[in-house]
Amino acid sequence: MAQRVVQLVIDAVPNVVTGIGIADGRFTAGVAARQSAGQHAAAAGPVIIGPGPNDTRAFLDPLSVSTLADIADVSGDLIDLFRRLGVRRLGDLAALPAADVLARFGRAGVFAHRIACGGDDRAADAVAPPPELFVTQAFEDPVHLLDPLVFAAKQLAQQLHDLLVANGRVCTRLSVVAETEHGERSEHLWYRPNGLSVAAIVERVRWQFDGWIQQPGGLSGGIVLMRFTPDEVCSDDGSQLGFWGGRTEADEWAARAVARVAGLVGEQQVFVPAWRGGRQPGDAYAWVCIDTADVTEPTERLAVVEAPWPGHLPAPSPATVMAESVPAEVFDAAGHVVRVNGRGVLSAPPHTVSVRGRPAEIIAAWAGPWPIDERWWDSRQHRRMARFQFTTSSGEALLVVVEQQQWWITAVYS
Structure with a gap:
């Protein structure tokens, strides 16, 4: 043939x-x-x-x-x-x-x-689900707030997930439809090649509804109908193929631990890190509530998304980012405080660094400055600083920032 x-x-x-x-x-x-x-x-x-x-x-x-x-x-x-x-x-x-x-x-x-190793570049081809496979939630009273909608979306997503699991299937493309009391309609197709888990569905519903509500003029009425319809499904073979190599046993333990804590204190009280992006190491990740995060797929939540962040520091990133920057003093070889002018020019090469009153350590190597001028158009949020990397004589590697002639330790490299 x-x-x-x-x-x-x-x-x-x-x-x-x-x-x-x-x-x-x-x-x-x-x-x-x-x-x-x-x-x-x-x-x-x-x-x-x-x-x-x-x-x-x-x-x-x-x-x-x-x-x-x-x-x-x-x-x-x-x-x-x-x-x-x-x-x-x-x-x-x-x-x-x-x-x-x-x-x-x-x-x-x-x-x-x-x-x-002989693996495939993507999951097996999906197929169209039976037309009767969908879940719907009708609200007697129109819903105007996002949080109740997300809560209802989680219940619907769980119902749909249970139906799919009973048939050994996983949804790879999902249609989410919502209608208001005045006939306004939002419909979006969400795709995920490895399948949409309950948390992944809830996260995407939040994105969709939040964008709909935030549109100019907003909605003229509350939402009265929400429907989830699988557009493509495929066999659930139990594998999670991902660019980062899939889930590990440690991921499974962590997901179970998070679920247990959420059961004790409530989902609104449990947060996990998620990639957001930014120029500063402390801006790259943010804490998000687990009711909108997929704790079973940390690789997707934590994956670095390439985006234009002019002025961001090159890899590798610091291992520890200070919750609050630690004040420091940087001196030159003559014992004078090192200053940096508006053009990023140093008064003298940095020679020693002192943190929180501890004895000064000799700076064995340093790099920088990398100046940055953020939000110059906003007088309240405008920041102008220069960043340095110091390696001390004790082997400690520091990310140091000088802002308004004050030196700060903002992160530590492992």
Whole structure:
């Protein structure tokens, strides 16, 4: 059959190179199809890789890591880095521990590692759910506030989740519809390739309703109807494929601990960190209530989203950010306080730093300044500062800020 398909394509479009690959995953099948296309037309046939991880690995291991760029769109810069480090074949990459790949290469590296191990680049294709699969909440009294809507959304999401679990399914694309007493309507499709958990649904409902309410003019009436309809579902195979390598046992323990605490004190009293972004280390993450956060998927909540933050510090980020900056004093070699003018020019190189009255420590190395001028248009929130990195003679690495000629310790590197 496969050879017949190839021949039909060749006859219809003789100038197109055609090949067929059959394997467990899209990436492996794509490589096999390319090998099939490279055969002589007269002998062209499908390249079939046997089922199971052993056959897949045996096929992929000898291949060059450049195959990742050709088939899976992995960055050429990452491929060059692999080669410089001696990782030249997919088998070399697959042999590395996933945790080490994550620590060294980040999300893109984990993605490449998963592909090299024979994993797929995304979950299996979703299918349309049965038309009768939906949940609805009608309100006798119109609801005007966001919090009651979010609470009702959580109950609906749990109902839908239970229906899907009973059928061994997970929702990957969900339609959320809301209507007001005056006929206004909000409808949005939410997609998540690994499936929408209850918390993920609630989080997206909050986004949708908050944006709707905050529109110019707001709503003319309260919401009287809310409906969740799965648009795509797929089999729940129990795996959580993610760029960061999926969930760990520690994640499971943490999720259970959070759920237990929430049961004792209430969900509104429990908060978890989530990525928000910002120029300062203390602005990058914020505390969010767990009723709108997916504690079962920390990688999504904590994943760094690339965004234009001019003036932000380069990686690595500090290990500890002070809740309140600690005052410090920085002196030059002559014992004078180091000052920084408006152009970011130092009065003298920093030589010692003293924190909270402790004996001054010699600054073994330093970098900076990195000046920043935030919200210059707002007199109440305007901030102008210069940031430095100090390494002291004791080996401590500090992030130091000078603002209005006052020095502060804002973070510590591990």
